[in-house]
Amino acid sequence: MDFAKLIERVKGILLSPKTEWQKIAAETTDVKSLYIGYAMILAAIPAICGFIGSTVIGVSLPIVGTIRTGVGAALVQLVLGYVLGLAVIYVVSLIVTALAPTFDGQKDPVQAFKLIVYSSTPVWLAGVFSLVPLLGVLGIIAGLYGLYLLFIGLTPLMKNPQEKSMGYTALIIVCYIVLAIIMGVIVAAVAGTGAALRGRM
Numbered sequence: 001m002d003f004a005k006l007i008e009r010v011k012g013i014l015l016s017p018k019t020e021w022q023k024i025a026a027e028t029t030d031v032k033s034l035y036i037g038y039a040m041i042l043a044a045i046p047a048i049c050g051f052i053g054s055t056v057i058g059v060s061l062p063i064v065g066t067i068r069t070g071v072g073a074a075l076v077q078l079v080l081g082y083v084l085g086l087a088v089i090y091v092v093s094l095i096v097t098a099l100a101p102t103f104d105g106q107k108d109p110v111q112a113f114k115l116i117v118y119s120s121t122p123v124w125l126a127g128v129f130s131l132v133p134l135l136g137v138l139g140i141i142a143g144l145y146g147l148y149l150l151f152i153g154l155t156p157l158m159k160n161p162q163e164k165s166m167g168y169t170a171l172i173i174v175c176y177i178v179l180a181i182i183m184g185v186i187v188a189a190v191a192g193t194g195a196a197l198r199g200r201m
Contacts, residue, residue, distance in 0.1 A: 006038060010125070013118050017149050021156040024114055031090070031113050039086060039117050046127025047082040051075065053131045077187055084183045088176075089116045095175045096158065103168040105160030115157045119149040147173065 012020035054069040054077075069077075096112040099105075126142030129135040150172065154165045 002037075006041065009038070009118070010042075010121055013121050013149065014125075014145075017152060020118075021153045024118060024153075025111065025156040027114075029114070030110060034113055034117050035086065039089060039120070042121065042124035043082060043085055045124050046130055047078050047085075049127050050081070050130035051078040076190055080187045080190055081183075084186065088179045088183060089113075089120060091179060092116050092172065092175055096172060099168065099171060100158050100160065103158075103160040103164040105154070105158035105164075105168070108158065111157040115150065115153050119146050119153055122146045122149070 009020070012023070051074050055071050055074045056068070090113065093109065093113040093116045096115060097107050097109045100107045100112070122142040122145045123139065126139040129138045147169065151165055151169045154160055154168055155162050158168075160168060
């Protein structure tokens with residue numbers, strides 16, 4: 001996917017998602033292409049902006065002042081967060097595929113991966129708010145829109161009855177939350193360990 005097509009896809013999935021999901025469902029692609037041409041590009045937005053926000057801008061707190069993360073720890077968080085984030089979308093797509101028959105849908109790994117990748121679009125774009133850490137809460141709105149995109153994309157891509165999309169979506173959300181917690185713990189643990197080791201040197 002070239003840059004112009006990527007922009008068109010972003011606009012389509014954000015502004016006219018019902019129409020865009022129909023187009024996406026009919027497209028022939030593979031996981032590698034979706035990663036390289038879309039996911040890896042957009043997922044870099046929150047990673048890079050979060051790094052800049054935490055190391056350069058920081059968080060201003062009353063009395064305490066401005067708190068900034070060390071470059072080393074922030075770099076570890078950037079790399080780990082980016083890699084694990086890309087891994088999570090693949091794992092969730094496998095879960096979506098496995099759950100499909102439960103909700104009378106069709107098991108299709110590529111369609112499931114499309115669903116997770118494209119419904120993640122608003123969350124990745126909202127990563128620009130990480131430049132100002134206190135604005136990170138605005139990412140919640142983007143997350144909710146991402147869940148809406150997931151909900152309306154299930155039937156076109158996974159072919160489940162529309163009335164079963166609510167339960168399907170809810171189960172996917174639970175899996176997302178669990179994986180996000182695990183990812184957060186891993187990133188915090190590795191970054192914390194790295195900072196502690198540097199402190200002893």
